[in-house]
Amino acid sequence: MSDVWPIPFVQLYAAAVLLVVFLSYFYLTYHYGKWTKLGVPQAVPTPPFGCFGDVVAGRAPLVDVIHSLYREFDGQRYFGIFEGRQPLLVVRDPQLVHTVMVKDFRSFVDRNASKESFVHDKLFDHLVNLRGDQWKAIRAKLSPTFSAAKLKSMLGDINVCTARLIDNLNGQITNNNGIVDVSEAAAQFTTDTIGRCAFGLDCNTLSNPDSEFRRTGREIFMPRLRSTLLNLTRLLGFGRLLDVFRIRGMPSNIYDFFDDLLETTMEQHRHGENSRNDFIALLVKLKEEEKLKENEQKLFTDDILAANAFVFFVAGFETTASTISYCLYELAMNPEIQVKLREKIKQTLDANNGKLEYDTLKDMKYLDMVINETFRLHPPVPVLSRVCTQKYTIEDSNITLNVGEKLIIPTYALHHDSKYYSDPEIFDPERFTEENISSRPHGTFLPFGDGPRICIGLRFAMMEAKTGLAEILSKFEVSPCKETQTPVKTKPRSILLTPNEPIRLSLKSIDQ
Numbered sequence: 001m002s003d004v005w006p007i008p009f010v011q012l013y014a015a016a017v018l019l020v021v022f023l024s025y026f027y028l029t030y031h032y033g034k035w036t037k038l039g040v041p042q043a044v045p046t047p048p049f050g051c052f053g054d055v056v057a058g059r060a061p062l063v064d065v066i067h068s069l070y071r072e073f074d075g076q077r078y079f080g081i082f083e084g085r086q087p088l089l090v091v092r093d094p095q096l097v098h099t100v101m102v103k104d105f106r107s108f109v110d111r112n113a114s115k116e117s118f119v120h121d122k123l124f125d126h127l128v129n130l131r132g133d134q135w136k137a138i139r140a141k142l143s144p145t146f147s148a149a150k151l152k153s154m155l156g157d158i159n160v161c162t163a164r165l166i167d168n169l170n171g172q173i174t175n176n177n178g179i180v181d182v183s184e185a186a187a188q189f190t191t192d193t194i195g196r197c198a199f200g201l202d203c204n205t206l207s208n209p210d211s212e213f214r215r216t217g218r219e220i221f222m223p224r225l226r227s228t229l230l231n232l233t234r235l236l237g238f239g240r241l242l243d244v245f246r247i248r249g250m251p252s253n254i255y256d257f258f259d260d261l262l263e264t265t266m267e268q269h270r271h272g273e274n275s276r277n278d279f280i281a282l283l284v285k286l287k288e289e290e291k292l293k294e295n296e297q298k299l300f301t302d303d304i305l306a307a308n309a310f311v312f313f314v315a316g317f318e319t320t321a322s323t324i325s326y327c328l329y330e331l332a333m334n335p336e337i338q339v340k341l342r343e344k345i346k347q348t349l350d351a352n353n354g355k356l357e358y359d360t361l362k363d364m365k366y367l368d369m370v371i372n373e374t375f376r377l378h379p380p381v382p383v384l385s386r387v388c389t390q391k392y393t394i395e396d397s398n399i400t401l402n403v404g405e406k407l408i409i410p411t412y413a414l415h416h417d418s419k420y421y422s423d424p425e426i427f428d429p430e431r432f433t434e435e436n437i438s439s440r441p442h443g444t445f446l447p448f449g450d451g452p453r454i455c456i457g458l459r460f461a462m463m464e465a466k467t468g469l470a471e472i473l474s475k476f477e478v479s480p481c482k483e484t485q486t487p488v489k490t491k492p493r494s495i496l497l498t499p500n501e502p503i504r505l506s507l508k509s510i511d512q
């Protein structure tokens, strides 16, 4: 018997291995013909990661991969790619971008965020991820957070943080021979600002860079092996397994931080220890209102509250911080624009007795142009996503998208397309005069997205960035130094466009 068994066993074993290899290949490549079948031009995918092998391997940031595919399909209105085994339609034509995001929004309400691997993740159900009617109801309730009246009342808090930012920069200048890590200073500033304005907390990370707020912020955006492995699992279509084993997206201390933050701040409001009219006050009010409507389904569960506190913190600081640091970098590299901007800021401040008030900020039109040009070159969210929520036929085509099919809008690539911006790599704020803005088609400038899902924090972010930049530029001259990385490289494996290394610049006090 022993002479007979080994051969069929080896054959059986080899056949089983072959079958597994075949089935895996079949599973991974099952959708790879999808776009070609529909007559949509498509990029060549390679299993197992589709078009994103370089992103997974850390060889190229996502934004570079999408940008190079965008160029490859020059002249097309859209093209197909694959994220792992999943087909995605990249919309290239600005008119179609506008249609998807604004005109026919009802057919594209949701983003590409799948709940299946996050059913037990209590920080998942926030505005960025929520879908359909639940998103609509919660968005409507949270929109008053940044009403014009509230923004006006927040400026005082922002000014406190700006004064600390200036102290921090002066300290760095003295200690480091004029060389300043503007990325870290900006992140501390925006952490303090969102802490004060939304949560009513004095985090003061500008004086204490090791504060829990700043540490948590750093940890959330830190690329980790754990998150890479989790993303890979999702990319290969096994996301549901993560939830079965209750594997959560982030380390447990981050969940605890937001639980504690919310509990403490909401208690303070309930007991009248905090009378501020901030985001937390709004959450307390919404929760109390719901308690009165006993028979209605509750929108604001504890998890929804925690998740939205999380997203207001996370979406609020890194994006605005990178805007401020990229803007200072561009001004350092373009001294004539810096001089002009400083002069304009000074004129506006002089006309207002040197005070930086809500209306003074509105008058700083050239600062808006400079920030918009920074957004064009360095959009913090370089790629947007939508999911088809209602069967949809693309105009002037015979392509019909089914419910659940995924689209992406390549913001960075559109911002760098010479068809809409001549010499796209040149920093030129004149592109944002009213006349030049109106000469460009919709869908070619999307730093905050567009349509009903546009960024909820847009006006707050602009007010914060403008205040910080106006103060910095009225007090310091910025210039490149030998520690400045030029051009700034993008962090790989990050969905946001952030510098790979801190931006370091030389700062000189204007009074010197």
Ligand code: HEM
Pocket: 127, 128, 129, 139, 194, 311, 312, 313, 315, 316, 317, 319, 320, 323, 379, 380, 381, 384, 385, 446, 447, 448, 449, 450, 451, 452, 453, 454, 455, 456, 457, 458, 460, 461
């Ligand atoms: C320079 C700063 C910022 C930039 C560039 C930015 C950009 C964006 C973009 C591109 C989107 C997606 C829009 C779309 O899909 O059409 C978005 C959504 C969002 N942003 Fe911002 N953002 C910034 C600051 C903020 C701030 C300060 C907050 C809150 C405090 C915030 C909260 C959100 C939320 C909650 C969403 C999801 C909105 C929804 O789906 O209803 N963002 N942001």
